[in-house]
Amino acid sequence: xxxxxxxxxxxxxxxxxxxxxxxxxxxxxxxxxGRWNVILALTIAFSKGTLVTLFFMHARYSPRRxxxxxxxxxxxxxxxxxxxxxxxxxxxxLAS
Amino acid sequence: xxxxxxxxxxxxxxxxxxxxxxxxxxxxxxxxxIMFFGGLFLAYTVARTTHPAAFAQASxxxxxxxxxxxxxxxxxxxxxxxxxxxxxxxxxxxxxxAFLILTIALGCTFLGIKAIEYADKFHHHLVPxxxxxxxxxxxxxxxxxxxxYFAMTGLHALHMVIGVGVVVVLLLRARxxxxxxxxxxxxxxxxxxxxxxxxxxxxxFPLLYLIDIHH
Numbered sequence: 301x302x303x304x305x306x307x308x309x310x311x312x313x314x315x316x317x318x319x320x321x322x323x324x325x326x327x328x329x330x331x332x333x334g335r336w337n338v339i340l341a342l343t344i345a346f347s348k349g350t351l352v353t354l355f356f357m358h359a360r361y362s363p364r365r366x367x368x369x370x371x372x373x374x375x376x377x378x379x380x381x382x383x384x385x386x387x388x389x390x391x392x393x394l395a396s
Numbered sequence: 397x398x399x400x401x402x403x404x405x406x407x408x409x410x411x412x413x414x415x416x417x418x419x420x421x422x423x424x425x426x427x428x429x430i431m432f433f434g435g436l437f438l439a440y441t442v443a444r445t446t447h448p449a450a451f452a453q454a455s456x457x458x459x460x461x462x463x464x465x466x467x468x469x470x471x472x473x474x475x476x477x478x479x480x481x482x483x484x485x486x487x488x489x490x491x492x493x494a495f496l497i498l499t500i501a502l503g504c505t506f507l508g509i510k511a512i513e514y515a516d517k518f519h520h521h522l523v524p525x526x527x528x529x530x531x532x533x534x535x536x537x538x539x540x541x542x543x544x545y546f547a548m549t550g551l552h553a554l555h556m557v558i559g560v561g562v563v564v565v566l567l568l569r570a571r572x573x574x575x576x577x578x579x580x581x582x583x584x585x586x587x588x589x590x591x592x593x594x595x596x597x598x599x600x601f602p603l604l605y606l607i608d609i610h611h
Contacts (some may be wrong), residue, residue, distance in 0.1 A: 301410065305485045322601075326460070329606035336536035337610075342604035349595045356478045356591045363505045366420050374449040381441060382407050388442055393449075 304361035314355040321348050403579040414583050422585045426592050433596055436548050440603065443540050450537035453608035454530070457522055458545070459513060463605040466509050467597065473502035474594045477563075479588045484580035489570065492583070496567040499590070505561040510553055517542070545604055554601060555593045562586045 325344040329337060354360040359370055405424035408414035415598045444451045521529040532538070566586055569575065573581055 303415065303485065305482065308479060308482055311475055311482065313479045314478075315471060318471045318474075319468060322464065322471065325602050325606065326464055329602070330608050330609075332610045337608065341606060342599075345599045346600055348598045350593050352474065352591050352598070356474050356594075357588055362419070363416060366416075366423055369423045369427060371421065371425075373430045376427075377430055377437075380431075382433055382440055384438055385445070386439060388445065 304358065306358060306361065310355055314351055318348055319353075320349060331356065411578055415529050415584075418581050418585060419588070422588050426588065428568070429592060433548075433551065436544070436551065437599070437603075440544050443544060443606075447537035449496070450534035450606035451541050452539040452611070453532060453534065454541035455604065456609065456611075457517075457520070458605050459516070459611060460605050462509055462513055465507050465600055467601045469502050469506045469509070470594050470597050473499050473506070474591050476502060477587050477590045481565075481580075481584050484570075484575050484583040485577070487574065487577040489575075491595065492570050492575065493567065493569060496513055496563055500560055500563050500567065503563065506546065507553060507556055507560070510549065512557075515583070517546075538559055548600055552593065552596050559586075562589065595603065 321344055323345055328344070329339050332335075333340065353370065359367060404411050404414060408577060426586050476495045476498040480492055480499060483489075483491035483495055483599065517523055521527050524539045524546065528535075528539050528542070530538045566583055569582070
């Protein structure tokens with residue numbers, strides 16, 4: 301696969317989108333949404349991380365095996381957090 | 397690896413295969429970094445679900461303005477780094493040097509703002525240890541929040557220091573015309589590292605600075 305050169309316009313638009321999402325995450329945090337605050341904050345952070353990975357880090361234009369490594373990394377992190385939390389949340393009495 | 401086309405190591409068919417192998421290797425390293433930071437994010441998740449009120453209270457002692465400013469600084473530094481990679485791909489050496497300098501400047505700005513924040517925490521006795529003082533019934537869990545704050549932002553700042561060092565080396569080598577349209581893999585791989593460190597901060601910012609700030 302020959303080297304893919306991402307245009308400067310795409311980099312610039314990615315950057316503007318990331319700054320807009322930063323503003324959004326701050327605005328949303330100022331509103332009391334109960335437990336949805338943390339869910340929204342993480343959703344926005346995950347979207348921003350995805351944008352950086354796809355465009356700044358060229359994952360969108362990388363060979364399949366590189367993309368597989370990226371997805372595997374996130375998947376393993378998911379296993380670690382999900383399984384540990386399923387244990388903590390069901391065994392320990394939560395401090396109220 | 398002496399000069400010109402001999403940038404190709406003998407085990408590779410061509411420069412393209414070599415570049416793909418290097419990039420894959422860098423990604424594998426970054427995955428180990430995900431697990432490195434992952435342990436801290438996990439500890440944070442466990443501690444916050446156990447002490448939600450204390451974490452919200454302690455989080456309000458962080459400066460949201462400085463945190464937001466630092467987020468913007470890092471995002472723009474990722475843009476300048478991406479543009480540096482672009483410049484190296486199309487062989488524009490002057491642009492490459494300019495964007496590397498900008499990236500270094502923004503990286504140092506981030507570390508400077510971080511230093512101001514740390515100094516403020518020392519000043520207000522919010523650094524875990526014998527000097528820690530926190531008013532309220534949940535001082536111990538609040539201390540746990542600050543332990544995690546310093547561990548996570550500290551490890552991130554260490555990565556930033558290394559990142560700035562790496563970009564300085566790139567700059568020195570770019571000035572000596574070491575990168576060409578055919579061979580600029582170090583610029584690209586350093587870019588991957590820089591963006592990865594940016595992503596870590598993208599998660600740290602809302603998790604540390606924006607807990608229940610609506611109160």
